[in-house]
Amino acid sequence: MAENRNEVLVIRVARSGGVAGISRTGILELHAQHPVHEQEASWLRIARDALDELRSLEEAKAPSLVRDAFTWSLSIDGEDHCVPDTLLTGPARTLAEHVIALPRRP
Template sequence: MNELFIVRVQRSGGVAGISRAGVLELHVHDSPPEDEPWVRLANGALEQLRRLDTDDGAGQVRDAFNWFLSIDGEDHRVPDTLLTGPARQLAEHVIRTAR
């Protein structure tokens, strides 16, 4: 049985007002070879986002992008300046493949 791991990403429009969104569905069990690196990256991104403290307003820049990531039903809002590492790599991949 395949369990889906769903990654939803939305990036706010920033100064230009152009928003982007995308969804990536990954098979966790018996995943095809092309899904395996993305499943690992999604798990790493989720661990990173759980450690990130965005409640204090750090990284907030006026008119900058804000990212909304939902990884396996867990939601995170991150200012562009704080989105780094595996979370950024995953978010940009999801946005890029949605076009």
């Protein structure tokens, strides 16, 4: 994850439209080394846990058996993961749902 003192950790999330065809996207930027407030520090911890979880999913990835289900694409600090909705759990789901719920930037 971002190592430079002033570096920003960028988290990008996209959820495919599923059966309804409505896609959602979001971006969250966090100060990697010096979080501005405790809430930001909490999201950094969740992002680290999410990365661990996503890496383990990549190793044991099985195809989704659910037709027309959502597919999640997560990029955390430039590391990309694509996960079917049925496999997105724990910190990765918490982070993904938070990011797509954020107000969109102009």
